[in-house]
Amino acid sequence: MVPGSSFSIGVIGAGLGGLVLARVLELHGITVTVFEREPTSSSREQGGSLDIHPETGQYALETAQLTAQFRKVARPEGEEMKITDKHGTVVFEDLPPPAPEDHPSRDEQGPPRGDRPEVDRGQLRQLLLDSLHPGTVKWEHNLESAHLSNDDPKVSVTFARSSPAPSVTFKFDVVVGADGAWSRTRGLLSPAQPNLHRRDIRRHSACIGRRQREWRGR
Numbered sequence: 638m639v640p641g642s643s644f645s646i647g648v649i650g651a652g653l654g655g656l657v658l659a660r661v662l663e664l665h666g667i668t669v670t671v672f673e674r675e676p677t678s679s680s681r682e683q684g685g686s687l688d689i690h691p692e693t694g695q696y697a698l699e700t701a702q703l704t705a706q707f708r709k710v711a712r713p714e715g716e717e718m719k720i721t722d723k724h725g726t727v728v729f730e731d732l733p734p735p736a737p738e739d740h741p742s743r744d745e746q747g748p749p750r751g752d753r754p755e756v757d758r759g760q761l762r763q764l765l766l767d768s769l770h771p772g773t774v775k776w777e778h779n780l781e782s783a784h785l786s787n788d789d790p791k792v793s794v795t796f797a798r799s800s801p802a803p804s805v806t807f808k809f810d811v812v813v814g815a816d817g818a819w820s821r822t823r824g825l826l827s828p829a830q831p832n833l834h835r836r837d838i839r840r841h842s843a844c845i846g847r848r849q850r851e852w853r854g855r
């Protein structure tokens with residue numbers, strides 16, 4: 638595709654995936670519009686801390702040329718966990734594996750650490766938002782429906798907005814569904830629905846319980 642051409646791309650969802658994609662497209666001179674149902678970037682707490690792995694999250698940030706900005710907000714020390722008793726004696730310690738010889742944390746942060754630093758989801762999202770051209774994200778656009786038809790090569794997407802603003806429809810050559818686990822765009826391609834199993838929740842609880850027993854048994 639030729640940068641600056643009239644080829645149109647719409648991304649549904651200004652989460653981490655949609656924003657990284659928009660950033661990379663803009664770096665290549667390609668115009669993109671991101672639609673997000675939330676009214677503003679700060680209208681909802683984005684959730685807790687993420688650990689960002691080299692082969693996935695860090696790779697994506699490197700591709701988006703945002704590694705330096707990421708390192709400013711990342712918390713390498715977040716990988717460590719220590720539990721002490723009331724006297725300050727360490728009774729449980731979980732230390733990350735040593736960082737590789739050539740890992741940047743060796744120079745920047747002193748002692749070697751692991752290579753999966755933690756970052757607050759909200760800070761990471763804001764960093765990505767700040768990297769985009771002004772106006773790339775259209776807030777308060779809640780995808781209602783997406784349609785493909787045999788007569789029209791474009792994908793039609795309709796968004797609800799806050800009353801009294803009427804619904805609005807756009808057409809794009811390509812629509813990317815980055816609207817999370819309960820994606821409405823997924824329906825264009827597959828009838829699959831996410832399914833959270835009680836078993837998964839029990840497994841998670843069992844893991845926490847085991848850690849607590851290990852600690853008490855010391």
Ligand SMILES: Cc1cc2nc3c(=O)[nH]c(=O)nc-3n(C[C@H](O)[C@H](O)[C@H](O)COP(=O)(O)OP(=O)(O)OC[C@H]3O[C@@H](n4cnc5c(N)ncnc54)[C@H](O)[C@@H]3O)c2cc1C
Pocket residue numbers: 649650651652653654655656672673674675686687688689690693694778779780781815816817818820821
């Ligand atoms: C509990 C938990 C812990 C995790 N921990 C880690 C971790 O430590 N490290 C890591 O790398 N990953 C972690 N992940 C995975 C990570 O959160 C996901 O990979 C990432 O958020 C996926 O990004 P996304 O943009 O596809 O979706 P999301 O981040 O879910 O973003 C979707 C966006 O789409 C918007 N949206 C939804 N519906 C519509 C609609 N109809 N119209 C318009 N907008 C819409 C939402 O408001 C949201 O902004 C974790 C996930 C969970 C659930």
